[in-house]
Amino acid sequence: MKPRERVLRAIERSGPDRVPIDFGAMCWSIVDSPHMEHHPYRDLCRYLGITDYPEPSSEPMMYEVNNVDERVLQRFGVNIRYMYPHTPPFRYDTQGGAVLGSLGVRFKPRGYYGDPDRFPMRDLSTVEEIENYPHWPDPNAPVYRQEGLREEAIALREKFTDLALAIELPMEYSSILDDKMMLFGIDRVLYNLKNRPDLYHAWQNKYHRIGAKILESILSQVGDILDIVVIYSDFGTQQGPFCSHDDYVRHVKPYEALLIARIKRLAPKLKIIMHSCGSIVSVIEDRAEIGLDVQNPMNPLAKNMNAEYLKAHFGDMISFHGGVDIQRLLPFGTPKEIISEVKRLIKIWMPTGGWIAAPSHNIQPDTPPENIVAMYDALQEFGDGKFVSEV
Amino acid sequence: MQELHVEQLADFVIKGDVAGAISLVEKLLQLKIPTQQIIEKGLLPGLKTVGDRFECGEFFLPELFSAGEVATKVSNLLKPHTKPGEAEKKGTIIVGTVHGDVHDIGMNLVAATFQGAGYKVVNLGNNVSAADFVNAIKKHNGDLLALSALLTTTMPYMKTVINAVVESGLREQVKVIVGGAPLDDAFARKVGADAYGKDPGDGLHKVEMLIPRKGGR
Numbered sequence: 001m002k003p004r005e006r007v008l009r010a011i012e013r014s015g016p017d018r019v020p021i022d023f024g025a026m027c028w029s030i031v032d033s034p035h036m037e038h039h040p041y042r043d044l045c046r047y048l049g050i051t052d053y054p055e056p057s058s059e060p061m062m063y064e065v066n067n068v069d070e071r072v073l074q075r076f077g078v079n080i081r082y083m084y085p086h087t088p089p090f091r092y093d094t095q096g097g098a099v100l101g102s103l104g105v106r107f108k109p110r111g112y113y114g115d116p117d118r119f120p121m122r123d124l125s126t127v128e129e130i131e132n133y134p135h136w137p138d139p140n141a142p143v144y145r146q147e148g149l150r151e152e153a154i155a156l157r158e159k160f161t162d163l164a165l166a167i168e169l170p171m172e173y174s175s176i177l178d179d180k181m182m183l184f185g186i187d188r189v190l191y192n193l194k195n196r197p198d199l200y201h202a203w204q205n206k207y208h209r210i211g212a213k214i215l216e217s218i219l220s221q222v223g224d225i226l227d228i229v230v231i232y233s234d235f236g237t238q239q240g241p242f243c244s245h246d247d248y249v250r251h252v253k254p255y256e257a258l259l260i261a262r263i264k265r266l267a268p269k270l271k272i273i274m275h276s277c278g279s280i281v282s283v284i285e286d287r288a289e290i291g292l293d294v295q296n297p298m299n300p301l302a303k304n305m306n307a308e309y310l311k312a313h314f315g316d317m318i319s320f321h322g323g324v325d326i327q328r329l330l331p332f333g334t335p336k337e338i339i340s341e342v343k344r345l346i347k348i349w350m351p352t353g354g355w356i357a358a359p360s361h362n363i364q365p366d367t368p369p370e371n372i373v374a375m376y377d378a379l380q381e382f383g384d385g386k387f388v389s390e391v
Numbered sequence: 392m393q394e395l396h397v398e399q400l401a402d403f404v405i406k407g408d409v410a411g412a413i414s415l416v417e418k419l420l421q422l423k424i425p426t427q428q429i430i431e432k433g434l435l436p437g438l439k440t441v442g443d444r445f446e447c448g449e450f451f452l453p454e455l456f457s458a459g460e461v462a463t464k465v466s467n468l469l470k471p472h473t474k475p476g477e478a479e480k481k482g483t484i485i486v487g488t489v490h491g492d493v494h495d496i497g498m499n500l501v502a503a504t505f506q507g508a509g510y511k512v513v514n515l516g517n518n519v520s521a522a523d524f525v526n527a528i529k530k531h532n533g534d535l536l537a538l539s540a541l542l543t544t545t546m547p548y549m550k551t552v553i554n555a556v557v558e559s560g561l562r563e564q565v566k567v568i569v570g571g572a573p574l575d576d577a578f579a580r581k582v583g584a585d586a587y588g589k590d591p592g593d594g595l596h597k598v599e600m601l602i603p604r605k606g607g608r
Binding site: 112113115185186187190191193194195237238239240241242243244247327328331332364365366 | 407409448450451452453454456457459460491493496499500542543544572573590
């Protein structure tokens, strides 16, 4: 079975020949900030004997390496490759800040990640102020017309004929709460959701009006070439969802449904993976109902997000991506423990499918390279699940 | 009648009704109700209920943030009417997210909860060094240190902070509570903290056990 078919069969839960493999947390990979002393991506390359890797490139928000060397991906048997739409570049200033061009949020490097320097919409208190925010993206700007994107997708397809191909829709116009949190701060977003629904919905309506046009420019060009589209709706903490199920249904689900329906209309062939960290178990059924194909990232240490529970409760309605714990196991576990966990996960999901194997988020800077290698070697060695009947 | 009004404040905290809470507290202050009574019979029971409901899964972050907003606004309203030294008498808490970590939303919520409960809170913000924590304990005569971290990569720094407190000879004077998503009781014990706070309500409960009342009211 070709990797592309394997990935699609896993998503459709129709019996892949083995568990499909992805690197890092989908299009995001491994945290490697130039501002910190640990450089796990460089360590990994050197550990694999690759010394002439290109200088890692990342954006000053999450410092996720976005040009992982093809030799690393092949060594790990990764079945998916990603592409990205055109976005306005970050504008760097002299004080070490970087402004996200499409939203006007200024990031500064702090520790391993970049964080918003301040939240530019935090103190807006009227619908008019939200409407008139000066940094809303202009969907008619040349960059958003996505000229040449189709040619890029065709070239990628020709290069990776047998692999599954995905496009990540940038969160600044394809998410539900993520970019709003960058603009207001998460506490203000959730406070407004409860106490100022007029502001909350005014923002969502304007955002989705703009997003719809940009989405159309992207998907009309690549929807028939690629296999997967990645969107965002972060909604969980380690302990539970951001808000009650009632509030989710009233304030969040309608926008998730709108986004998914738009994608299905523009590109009916694409499978949709939604990123949503933490314990989001209370809304998985809702997401399956509105047409979501795959839930990422399956953080196993978040409440009720372990593989057995998810498979038992939702395994017949939706598929999952992620699942190999990055909070304890990968950074602090031994290779033996990692191999054992990988085998346990394969046993849960095979032979039906429903799982794309990957870490439960970005591989973190304190992860030893031998642990990363142990995970991918185990996935390749045991991924067909045959060891289960041999035991 | 007056006591009935004070207790109504708890309902406004639970509902996250800032305007209702402010209006009520302004009336209570006009009636010369002591600030300590407003805190202990209104604000604190409200925050405790919100914490309990959050813990049992009945309340979520919007309700916590709304209650935190009420607590902050009411505390600010009470400040000019509070006798000098009254909050310090209850206890001074130094809070901050440790070096290398900039996650401060949960920590700010915890600070608002402690402040709402009548403690003097010195919020050092995020990315705070061990030396700055030690200096703040000395400067403000801190009774309790509340440390926060959200990342596995930054939580070991809590041990560095506690070691610095020990080395400065202040450990006998100050209790230490730690909190943050990747932490648990075992980690708190391992780094030498006195307690682990799972969430703001649990944190407040632990703080009340750790800081003995200083003198009578």
